[in-house]
Amino acid sequence: MKINAIARPGGSVRAMATDNSTSEPVFRVENLTKIYRTGDVEVRALNGVDMTLYRGEMAVLLGPSGSGKSTLLNIIGGLDQATGGKVWFGDTELTGCSQRELTRYRRDHVGFVFQFYNLIPSLTAWENVALVTEVSRHPMRPEEALAMVGLDHRMSHFPAQMSGGEQQRVAIARAIAKRPDVLLCDEPTGALDSRTGVLVLEALSRVNAELGTTTAIITHNAGIRQIAHRVFSFLDGRMSDCTVNETRVDPAEVKW
Numbered sequence: 001m002k003i004n005a006i007a008r009p010g011g012s013v014r015a016m017a018t019d020n021s022t023s024e025p026v027f028r029v030e031n032l033t034k035i036y037r038t039g040d041v042e043v044r045a046l047n048g049v050d051m052t053l054y055r056g057e058m059a060v061l062l063g064p065s066g067s068g069k070s071t072l073l074n075i076i077g078g079l080d081q082a083t084g085g086k087v088w089f090g091d092t093e094l095t096g097c098s099q100r101e102l103t104r105y106r107r108d109h110v111g112f113v114f115q116f117y118n119l120i121p122s123l124t125a126w127e128n129v130a131l132v133t134e135v136s137r138h139p140m141r142p143e144e145a146l147a148m149v150g151l152d153h154r155m156s157h158f159p160a161q162m163s164g165g166e167q168q169r170v171a172i173a174r175a176i177a178k179r180p181d182v183l184l185c186d187e188p189t190g191a192l193d194s195r196t197g198v199l200v201l202e203a204l205s206r207v208n209a210e211l212g213t214t215t216a217i218i219t220h221n222a223g224i225r226q227i228a229h230r231v232f233s234f235l236d237g238r239m240s241d242c243t244v245n246e247t248r249v250d251p252a253e254v255k256w
């Protein structure tokens with residue numbers, strides 16, 4: 001798969017600076033199941049999911065509340081363990097890894113972005129990012145990561161001095177500063193209005209296009225589907241549909 005154009009509604013199409021989506025699998029998920037047990041109560045969160053994510057692609061995951069999207073992201077991100085089935089990251093079978101191996105996998109390969117930014121209030125934007133770069137193997141400089149998300153002019157600001165969208169972009173800078181292979185985003189615009197959320201989507205698109213970071217975004221905003229290479233829909237713990245966007249919409253045009 002190689003999709004090189006990004007379309008604006010109304011027909012104009014502009015080429016993205018770089019589009020690194022490839023046909024090389026980065027994640028392979030086979031018959032994945034997850035059952036949560038609380039006392040006598042069993043919840044089947046994933047009920048036999050098969051999917052492949054390709055290196056460099058941007059995927060959007062849609063589906064009603066409780067359909068299993070976060071559970072899937074947590075398992076491929078090494079935060080949670082499957083009940084059954086297999087997940088490979090490249091040649092590594094994550095479902096066969098120990099907790100210690102999963103910790104190393106997360107540290108070296110995965111960036112996470114959540115709905116709430118989890119920044120440290122007493123540290124500046126630069127310092128929040130530097131916390132990660134100090135313990136990473138091949139990090140970018142904090143100012144480089146902040147520039148990628150358009151915040152080079154806010155490096156000395158504290159979280160309380162920034163808008164929600166700016167704080168989320170600091171969280172993205174923190175996630176990408178270690179140059180992860182994959183960026184897993186669970187409702188990254190969930191707490192933001194569309195004007196602010198668009199800036200967050202632009203930052204994610206730029207990281208995907210320029211660094212080639214495989215990016216998966218869970219969202220409830222169906223409009224966001226248009227920025228993806230592929231859209232996965234979930235229902236009742238299964239992947240119910242997968243569509244390819246032949247043309248992609250510029251994040252600036254997305255509204256909700």
Ligand SMILES: Nc1ncnc2c1ncn2[C@@H]1O[C@H](COP(=O)(O)OP(=O)(O)OP(=O)(O)O)[C@@H](O)[C@H]1O
Nearest residue numbers: 036043044045063064065066067068069070071072
């Ligand atoms: N730690 C847990 N313990 C028990 N049940 C859980 C746990 N985490 C998730 N579940 C249940 O698993 C099912 C799938 O949850 P999941 O969070 O993956 O769905 P989701 O599609 O991401 O939903 P949302 O869009 O609301 O975040 C739900 O029924 C949920 O209540």
